[in-house]
Amino acid sequence: MTTSSRLPTGTVTFLFTDVEASTRMVQAAGDAWPGLLSQHDRLLRDAITGNAGTVVKTEGDGFFAVFPSARDAVAAAADAQRSFASHVWPDGRRLTIRIGLHTGLGMLGGDDYVGIDVHRAARIAAAGHGGQVVLSETTAVLVERDLPAGLALRDLGAHRLKDLAQSETIFQLDIAGLDAEFPPLRTLDAVPNNLPLQVTSFVGRREDLARALSLLEASRVLTITGTGGTGKTRLALQVGAEVGGRFRDGVFFVDLSPTRDAALVASQVLKALGGAAASGRRPPRDALLERLGEREVLLILDNFEQVMAAAPLVAELVRVSPGSRFVVTSRGPLRITAEQEMPLEPLGVPERLDPESAAGFDAVALFIERAMAVRPDFALTPENASAVAELVRGLDGLPLAIELVASRVRLLPVPEILARLDLASLGSGSVDLPERQRTIEGAIAWSHDLLSAPVQGLFARLGVFAGGADLAQIERVCSDVDVDVLTGLAELVDQGLLRQVPGGPRARFRTLHVIREVALRRLSASGSADAVQRWHLEAFVEWAEEIAPHLLGADRKDWLDRFDADHDNVRSALDWASAHGEADLALRLASASWRFWQSRGHLLEGRRRLESALGLAGGAPANRARALEALAGVCWWQGEIDACVAPYREALRIQRELGDPAEIANALYNLALAESVVGPGTAGADDARRDVYALLDEAEEISRRRGDENGLGNVAWGRGIAISYFEDYAPAALEQWRSSIEHYRRAGNDFGTGWGMFEVANFAVRHDDHETARQYLAEGLELFARHRDVSAVVLLIALAAGLAQAMGDDSRAARLAGASRALRDASGTNVVDHGMNRLPDFTLGDPEHLTGELAAAYREGTEMDFDAAVAYTLGGAGPAGDPA
Known part of the structure; x- marks a missing residue:
């Protein structure tokens, strides 16, 4: 009887074990290790076979077993841990094992199990610690009402496993009389990470x-x-x-x-x-x-x-x-x-293949795994084994080519795939590519050539998207294809030429890098590349202009996140616009993007791109005016207020010529704001003050006539800045900022509301009104943190540091100063150091002058990320960290 004939199939429970810290144990035990391992093997085999389980294989100190019953698997795991805990180990060299269980589909490929459930079971086991039994939610559900005596389940929550597949809820098996407290699971959640979720398991390699x-x-x-x-x-x-x-x-x-x-x-x-x-x-x-x-x-x-x-x-x-x-x-x-x-060489391929030796070749294992993903009943058989061997050999063992071809198993048996796929033609890609790259191109071409002509056109057009795109964007750019776009996308996904991005509020798609390169070559060969690139540019201009007004409102975080997802598309579009002299489109896209660049810390790039767009010949005056205002805004946030004046002044000149009252009022406010900060330091400070107030008066008159609450909020906020600069933070400035908050709230402008709160808190700190400062600082920080506006958070945390020092808590102040500096350095929000925001009596912001506990506190602050810094700031602002 072969091994495979005695292995159960269908729904089974897999059990994996290994010894904790086995490498160190081998070194420490020396010649005693073989004896220890022999005792280890006996205890495990007794527990497994004593509960109707079958040992599939062993590898080193690890066991892989299978059970037809989930309850028997759990009982075996508990028996094994009890045996290991009670066993008298020689010389006190106690071995501890971790055990993982998962219930899934038992599918055989030769003498071994294949499929995602085997990998998941192994990864669950790898997450545990010596003496611990962990199991998947699937197994837990099956046994929770029928647990053997002395056992209980503990929910450890959802965890991302090391195979990078989607999160798995993991349970711990508590065994009466044995340890039940263990360190956190060894999963990706144990340390900060951004590793992307993978839709397929790691096979071979x-x-x-x-x-x-x-x-x-x-x-x-x-x-x-x-x-x-x-x-x-x-x-x-x-x-x-x-x-x-x-x-x-x-x-x-x-x-x-x-x-x-x-x-x-x-x-x-x-x-x-x-x-x-x-x-x-x-x-x-x-x-x-x-x-x-x-x-x-x-x-x-x-x-x-x-x-x-x-x-x-x-x-x-x-x-x-x-x-x-x-x-x-x-x-x-x-x-x-x-x-x-x-x-990295291609996967190993066989010269010949029989079902019993399938597991020995990574290329075959990958083909089987991916084929089963589209057809669960697929199996390697004597009838198809030689065809699979010839297929993966002809594909040079290249994983991407294997995955693309394996998707055809959904429709065709392997021998027929082989008959239809001319392996000799797989190297017929671009002749300037390396031979193996031509094999990839050939495999892509084979999938591509099975598409209808309209879907082939859709595939080529998808190459223009950098970093993927959502359905609406694809429909906008690819509207000329003679096929329903959603239907075409589904066909491309089925062929493995396109992937749907998991998660997120919108359907989003992207191609692998090498497939995108092929798509771009197809687009170029079609002669329509420039036209499609221009449609891409136009689409993202319209998209950015649609999003821009929302970047200040109550839902601004969602809109900023949406912009962030397509920032690479914006970059690509701007690059193409600059290279092809598309001045108007470049100006429009750059000016619509600036609030995103400011809020999410891309100020240096934003300034470079705005200057590039403004350097293009031509462009409608209205578009140039908006880009000038955006450039000045970026300079403001970079703390270079002097550099704001000239572009703001030029923008106002253009807007007066164009005659749009709303645009004129906004340009008046912008210029007044810059000259308020620059003017007091000039020789003609009195003239500068008169000019600033005249600009603000004119802007206010226009905004009142139009009933523009947002415009009135701008004027009140700007007037508060002017008063603070020209009249040294006179009480009248506070009245203006409180008024700005009311106007902004009526306009639904969260961004402006938050800045009004910042200025009230700033004023209150300077006038020793600590309670008002605490209240407005907390409200403003909660508002901006919710939107993940890093530029604003930098200034509010810096202000919180000044408030803490004013209230006598130097340690907290130094910690907050460190947190603010770290976020400032990461975002480029240098305006935090400008005189209008820097508190004159704050002495703890320079780490070079801090020693002892204050220096240590400052360093602790610099280690805080965005969320930790916000949470610490909101946790208290008074002496000894009194609650805010």
Whole structure:
């Protein structure tokens, strides 16, 4: 009887075990280890077979067993732990094991089980600790009403497992008389991370994974190289999942596939780390180097071949962050000193194949896994084994090609796929590509050629989207295709040429990087690339202009998040507009984007893009005026108030010529605001004051005539700034700011409301009205934090630091000052240091002058992320942290 003939199929429960800290135990036990392992094996086999289980296989100190009954599997796990706890181990060398259970579909591929449920069971086991039994929700539901005596279930919550699939709710089996308290599970939730959810399991590559982990232990930078489609990204993500928990400050994935500009790499890394992209007077590079200096992270930089000019940045990160490690995927090495290159070869393929030896070839295992995903009853049989072997061999063992072809199992048996797929033609892609890359292109072409002509046209057009797109955007850009777009997208998903992005409030789709490259080549060959690129630009101009008014309202976080998801599309559109001299569209898109750039910390990039758009020849005056106002706004937030005056003045001149009252009132307010700050420091301060008040009076008259509450809020806020500068924070300024809050609230402008609150709190701190300052500071911070407006939060936390010092709590003040400085450096919000916001008596903001406990408190503050800093600030503002 073969092994497979005695293994149960259908619904089964898988059990995995391994010894806790076995490597150290082997070293410590020396010659005694084989004896210990023998006792370990006997205890486990007795527990498994004594409860109707079957040992599928053993590997080192790990057991894989299967049970037809979930209750029997749970009983076996409990018996095993009791046996290990009561066993008298020689020389006191007690072994402890972790056990994981999961119930799912038992499907055989040769002598072994295949499918996602086996991987899930193994990952659940890997999350546990010695002496612990953990099980999936599926298993828990089956046994919760029929548990053996002395056992109970404890819900440990939802966790992301190391296979990077979707979250799994995990339970612990409490066993009477044994330990029930364990450290947190070893899952991705244990450390900060942004690792993307994967819709497929990690198959094969176990030797490659072990090698990558070993190389990463010995080197600072591991660069996984290879042609597109070899699985570099998937391997890098698995490395992150395996070892990310060892890095105190987390593991972070940086997708560089939408990026062509090496200058943006630092911003993309900062964003991945959970902060805003640095800007302002400090370039993103400088902020990133400072941020990583004291941290221990694992950073995964994906698709680096497009931004090779940024290789020196990686070398600098290695230098300043000795506790960090870097995994890079690229088609070629970075050629920096700390780098260890690991070329990734295709998966192993067989010369011939019989069902019994299937598990020995990664390429076959991958084909079976992906085929079962689209057809659960698929199995390797004597009838199809040779066809599968020939198929994966003809595909060169390239994972992407295998996955694309495996999707056809839904419709055709493998021999028929092989008959229809001309393996000799798979290398017929672009002749300037490497041979294996041509195989990928050929596999994509095979799927592509099965599409109708209209869906082929849709596929080519999808190449213009950087970082994916939602359904509405795709429909807007691809409206000329002669097929229902949603139907076409479904067909592309079925063919493996498009992926639906999991989660999120809208249906969103994206292509893999190598598939997008093929789509762009198809688009270029069609002769319609420029037309489609222009439609893409026009679509995102209209989209950004639709979103822009919402970036100030009550739901601004949702709109800012929506903009963030398509920032790469905006970048791509602006690049194309600049390269093709599309002045009006570039001006419109850049000016509509500036509030996003300001709120989410892309000020340096925003300024560069606005200056680029304004440097294009032509452009309607109205569009140039809005872009000038946006440029001045960016300069304001960078703390360069002097640089605001000229563009604001030019914008007002243009708006007066155009004659739109609303635009004129806004331009009057903007110029008055800048001159309020600059004017008092000039020789003609009295003239400047008269000019500022005249500008504000005119703006107020227009806004009142139009019944514009938002405009009136602007005027009141600006008048408060003018009074504070020209009249040294006279009480009249407070009246104006309170008035601005009322106008903004009636207008539904959360952004303005928050800034009115900030100014009232700022005034109150300066006048020792601590209770008013506490109230307005807390309300303003809660409002801006809800929208994740990092620029605003920087100023409010800095103000909270000043309030804490004024109330006698220097330690809290130093901690808040550190938190504000860290967020300022990450966002480029240098306006926080301008005189209008800096409290004159605050002395704890310069770390160079702090010593002892205050220096330590400041350092603690710099370690806080956005959420921690907000929570700490709202936790209290008085002495000894009294509640706010």
